[in-house]
Amino acid sequence: MPEEHLFQLDILTADKFFTSQSAQQVVFSSPSGRLGVLAGHMPMIAAVLEDPLEIRTEDGTWRVAAAGQGFTEITQEHVRFYLDTVEWADEIDVVRAKEALERASARLKGSLNHMEYVRTHAAIARAITRLKVAGK
């Protein structure tokens, strides 16, 4: 792979430095849909939604992670993600995600105030993303 097709990709959460590597491409979901970023992308700050985050690594293989909400900073030097949560597909606890989904769906049937509603929705989105990424 020629150098100019690679860019520096950092993924951070508030409690850990998730990964720092060079990559060929990264694909994530923003409010207006799926966005793919290649080297030399126009500088941008974008919101990131809960959805699979796909990374094409230096050697051309794809790795998938479950991303939580956050945002990304795309500059000429690097692409840096600031996320609430992020896990590699093989780190996902499928049983826990399924339980979380059931719990949240049950909660949605009751009466909720605005804050609870927002949180429950976020919990459902997180659980669905995890299950999607884990492929179950």
Add this chain to the structure above:
Amino acid sequence: MNTNAIRNRMKSVRQTLQITNAQKLIAASRIGKAKQMLAQSQPYHDHILETIAGVLLAAGNVSNAYLEHRIEPKKRGFLVLSADKGLAGGYNHNIIKLAEQVFGGCEIAKLLTIGHMARNQLTAAGYPVDETFDFSAENPTMFTAREISEWILRLFEQKQVDAFDVIYTKYYSAVRLTPVVERVLPIQPEALGEPLIWPYEMAFEPNANAVVSILIPKYLKGYIYGCLVHGWACELASRVAAMDSAIKNGGDMLERLSLQYNRARQAAITQEITEIVAGASSI
């Protein structure tokens, strides 16, 4: 002092030393993890600050509730971070002293505390501590950081407070623990530090306002997590140091007491011999 009294005293010193030893070992074993948490949270914290400052600069006129500077911030809110337990040297004392200095002369609309020491002492001193806000200072997690930051954002949104400060102890090194006061809301772009200046125009997706409204709660959550971790590391470092000096003092005390004990014992023996000799010679 007679030998029995000294022996009892030595026994009690030894028991106290067992406690201080155990406390030191516990704190010392936890501090490694706390330091690691601190190191892991630092990159997010540092970079997000630059980015926020940069975004606010690049986006120009952004309107966001959390940026709103209300005229004459009369209603002030505070969060004081202390330890749950004592035996941590000057850690609790220093933070409470600083808090009381800051409170001096201002009207407190809301006072939140983390850790039982601040809660108990500030309540006893007559400050209006919010009793419904109850979080432990031990083993900080992202989950508690999120709850706390949502609490603060809500207070600001509902205009229960016009300005909010966090009072906590910053960890620089094992011997440099500094209590600080930091304004978290409204966000002051100039206080965020060196803004990142991009040499080209930035696009915002979906738009600058939406990005800022996502950025600020994320920033606050990361910031609060940072405060919790800083405080936790300081508490442990302070406890290790305090217990170290307690162990040393206890050792010195035992040495002094055993000297006294030996002297008293010697004196008692000498006296007994004198008495026997005197008794024998009088027969």
